[in-house]
Amino acid sequence: MAGNGGAAAVTGSGSRRGSESMALAEYTGMTRIKGPIVLLKGIPGVGYDEVVEVTADGGEPRMGRVVMVSEDAVMVQVFAGTEGLSPATARTRFLGHPLEISLSPDILGRTFDGLGRPLDGNGPVYCGMKRNVNGQPINPMARLYPRDFINTGFSAIDVLMTLIRGQKLPIFSGNGLPHNRLAIQIASQAKLMGADNFAVVFAGVGIRHDDAAAFSANLSQRGAKLVMFRNLADDPVIERIATPRYALTAAEYLAFDLGMHVLVIITDLTSYCEALRELSVGRGEIPSRKGYPAYLYSDLASLYERAGVLKGREGSITFLPILTMPNDDITNPVPDQTGFITEGQIVLSRALDAAGVYPPIDPLPSLSRLMKDGIGKGYTREDHPSLSSQLFACYSKVQEVKALSEVVGRDELSEEDRAYLAFGDAFERTFIGQSRDEDRDIGQSLDMGWRLLAGLPAGALTRISLEERKKYVDPLREKKAPPQGFAII
Structure with missing residues (x-):
């Protein structure tokens, strides 16, 4: 669609950039409109990521941002879409600053939309600080190595794929799996051991x-220790590009300005990536795998690498993004690229969900690459590392025995193999599975793991020391205290 593309009416005074008296430039007419993208020509002094207001005759201003700049053209992405805009008469006003969020301690306990506007009816955030939401990844030289255990209340996570303060640990899920229920429960009950200044930033994309x-009903118990951002499915798709950045900017303020330890949970980052793909198509960029832009990796890294622990700062950001894998395909570009950037993953299993296990966490493809330095004596308990290793080994053996039983039948299995199958059933039912309001502390979870191992023959316990076996396993054998329905051999 063609338009005038250039009659300019400039209002205000002062230079185009730099001061509070910055002139605001307003232009009438556009060269082209395509989807959410508007093209204007012949506009000097415009900056990348600058916020604009696009207005149709008699309409309300629509927020947008500059997504491409050259010497003789400017491309603007309109968040609310371009429906009803006329290339000849639409007006574009350049505000001279990037997307910003107002910040103060009063953001705690508040709910905002995907563009940082209050949704809770408590009015705007009044303060003297506004911050660009397009923050920078943390410089590796400014980082401290993540340590310290975060208790989520889930045995499978806390014992087998431990979340460490400052870590990036994504949850890989699938459509229809209870990842939102899991996100609510983690946000409600997560805590950093020995710290009162713990907060959660929760964003729905x-x-x-x-x-x-x-989310609103179940997270209210966090009260003044929660900040929520909400982008709905029927909101403009392009707003999803901004929502994670608003959430992470709020987390950076709480962590590095106020000294809090912040857990950031964002669901669903696949929706963000799909919006990124739609924007790329609108720009006319050459697609890469599955139609995603070639810069998907670097774009995701610009989000993930904003989490961590900074030298000389008391606070920290721990990032727990949730991604739904299209067709449960872990090789899809979104989980695939995420796995290269983050420090592990938690994978949800459709088979466990079908069996009624909640949360349906599959331990075997899941891992936490940083847990070895944040567990054990001084962090959780001295027996944690060896117990975790032994549980992994035994559950892996269970899968081999299950495959064998499908060939020869359960009646042909040895006594030891039947013990493994009993262990696997009890492990899934009582250790991985727990009720939807159950919050286990790490001591409970570790003790439960030892009770499970006590039901296995001594020859199966190859990952624990003789001293640990005498201290933790033998007393349980004497008391005959494995989980209900699991006989000791």
Whole structure:
């Protein structure tokens, strides 16, 4: 669509950039409109990521941002879409600053939309600080190595794929799996051992209305220790690009300005990546795998690498993004690229979900690359590392025995193999599985793991020392205290 593309009416005074008296430039007419993208020509002094207001005759201003700049053209992405805009008469006003969020301690306990506007009816955030939401990744030389255990209340996570303060640990899920329920429970009960200044920043990206209502209703108990951002499925798709950046900017303020330890949970980052793909198509960029832009990796890294622990700062940011894998395909570009950037993953299993296990966490493809330096004596308990290793080994053996039983039948299995199958059933039912309001501390989870191992023959316990076996396993054998329905051999 063609338009005038250039009659300019400049209002205000002072230079185009730099001061509070910055002139605001308003232009009438556009060269082209395509999807959410607007092209204007012949506009000097415009900066990348600058915020704009696009207005149709008699309409409300629509927020947008500059996504491409050259010597003779400017490309603007309109968040609310371009429906109803006329290339000849639409007006574009350049505000001279990037997307910003108002910050103060009063953001705690508040709910905002995907562009940082209050949704809770408590009015705007009044303060003297505004910060660009397009923050920078943390310089590796300014980082401290992540340590310290974060208790999520889930045995499978806390014992087998431990979340460490300052870590990036994504959850890989699938459509229909209870990842939102899991996110709510982690956000409600997560805590950093020995720290009172712990907060949660929760962001929903492209979520349904019923999920948004569930988040609001169930996370209210966090009260003044929660900041929520909400981008709904029927909000403009392009707004999803901004929502994670608003959430992470709020987390950076709480962590590095106020000295808090912040857990950031964002669901669903696949919706963000799909919005990124839509924007790329609108720009006319050459697609890469599955239609995603070639810069998907660097774009995701610009989000993930904003988490961590900074030298000389008391606070920290721990990032727990949730991604739904299209067709449960872990090789899809979104989980695939995420796995290269982050320090492990938690994988949800459709088979465990079908069996009624909640949370349906599959331990074998899951891991936490940083847990070895944040568990054990001084962090959780001295027996944690060896117990975790032994549980992994035994559950892996269970899968081999299950495959064998499908060939020869259970009746042909040895007594030891049947003990492994009993262990696997009890492990899934009582260790991985727990009720939807159950919050286990790390001591409970570790003790439960030892009770499970006590039901296995001594020859199966190859990952623990003789001293640990005498201290933790033998007393349970004498008391005959494995989980209900699991006989000691």
